[in-house]
Amino acid sequence: MPERKRETVYQEVTDRIIAELEAGRVPWVQPWGKAKAGVGLPRNAATERSYSGINILILWGAVIEKGYAAQHWLTFRQALALGGHVRKGERGTTVVYADRFIPKDERKRAAETGDEPQAVPFLKRFTVFNVAQCEDLPERVHGGAAPLPERETVPHAEALIAATGADFRIGGERAFYVPSADFIQVPPQPAFFEQINYYRTCFHELGHWTGHASRLARDLSGSFGCKAYAREELVAEMASAFVCASLAIAPTVRHADYIGSWLEVLREDNRAIFRAASHASKAADYLGGMSAPAPVPLASEPTQEGEQTLVPGVRPVSQRERIEARMAAPLTPRVPQKPLNVGLPAMILIPDDIRQRLLANGAAERETDHVPVVKLFDPTGAATWLITEMMPDGDSLFGLCDLGFGCPELGYVSLAELESVKGPLRLGIERDLHFAARFPLSVYAEAARIAGRITESERMLSQAAAALRIRNPELPPDGAGPTRR
Incomplete structure (x- = not known):
């Protein structure tokens, strides 16, 4: 692909993401509660492989914008190969494929000099169609199974967290990951008004955790306020969204206050969102590859809140506990060696x-x-x-x-x-x-x-x-x- 055309692809996608963020919409957090399609990762209906990286954001946006009822996609030829066809007049959605190749002249030069041949990156466009845009397809390719209720996603989320072997430390009022000591700290479950937010927060911090030098080795050296920090937060946000979607948990924004920093990064570099989405997919795949089968519930009956089945090692958190834990906290959090006088104005x-x-x-x-x-x-x-x-x-x-x-x-x-x-x-x-x-x-x-x-x-x-x-x-x-x- 010519350099100018390749740059146009990067700029088109980046401009679209920037416009969404400026309008207050986050591309990796879609309103799945109002959508016809259930939350999940977009898949190719012929191969059953999930799309990755920037294509997840592109296809999620298309599902919401066009009101499709499924997250399954096909190329024009794949629809024909399955015995169906794309309806006349339908317009497809453009996805991209990034790879590297070695030009013929470079192979020749390397052979003559004995050097390693230098690969050239390329970006190729593909047009895909949602299965809702096709006719006469086999029933099996329409997919779109109903998403699991929250009480059934919790065991899967717990199993994934346990399978990582990450050092989780429960306590305090803030969630964070410490790269130097390689541990994650999160508040206890009762500190969250909605139990599922505990898992969303854990997956965000696990997104950072995958970047450790012993794992995917991303740059975690950035301090708060710098661009490296903003880029890593962008990766963790999307990684959490991808993991949540794979578990049928609707992603939410964990750090909306970074949007301004993300916009600054994207405006300066039209490839930043591609790299961040790629890193996020790799992080989500890394975590998904560690997942163990979900534990068998000890009891099939949900709690009275309908939130969670009884799972080994996971005690259901009642609504009463959640309220009382918040209400019973001291007027101001106690900080070691800094006594408070709450009687002062x-x-x-x-x-x-x-x-x-x-x-x-x-x-x-x-x-x-x-x-x-x-x-x-x-x-x-x-x-x-x-x-x-x-x-x-x-x-x-x-x-x-x-x-x-x-x-x-x-x-x-x-x-x-x-x-x-x-x-x-x-x-x-x-x-x-x-x-x-x-x-x-x-x-x-x-x-x-x-x-x-x-x-x-x-x-x-x-x-x-x-x-x-x-x-x-x-x-x-x-x-x-x-x-x-």
């Missing part, structure tokens, strides 16, 4: 418009505000304020921090440092003497993400608290009494 760093509204609220002497100002995390990482508690030294603040750099998390910041940047960020600092939080900041933040509005998250948390007080009969009982503050 909160400090709120906010845009001027919200600050004025809070001042008006205080002047009117309204009741204590129990709802902290928690901004929903913008996909571009544009949140510019925090709420936190001040330490006895009068400068150290602890809380939910997001200064617009795409890294919201609980941690310590300096009031003096915030003062130095509040001008450029157009921020005002207000000491709220009328604030009395009822739940941990991390609970508010996660509830706000799920509910979509601060007022709705407060209602949801209040209902959860009421359920604990009155022992709501809709929640299944557990062996021990609840822990409440």
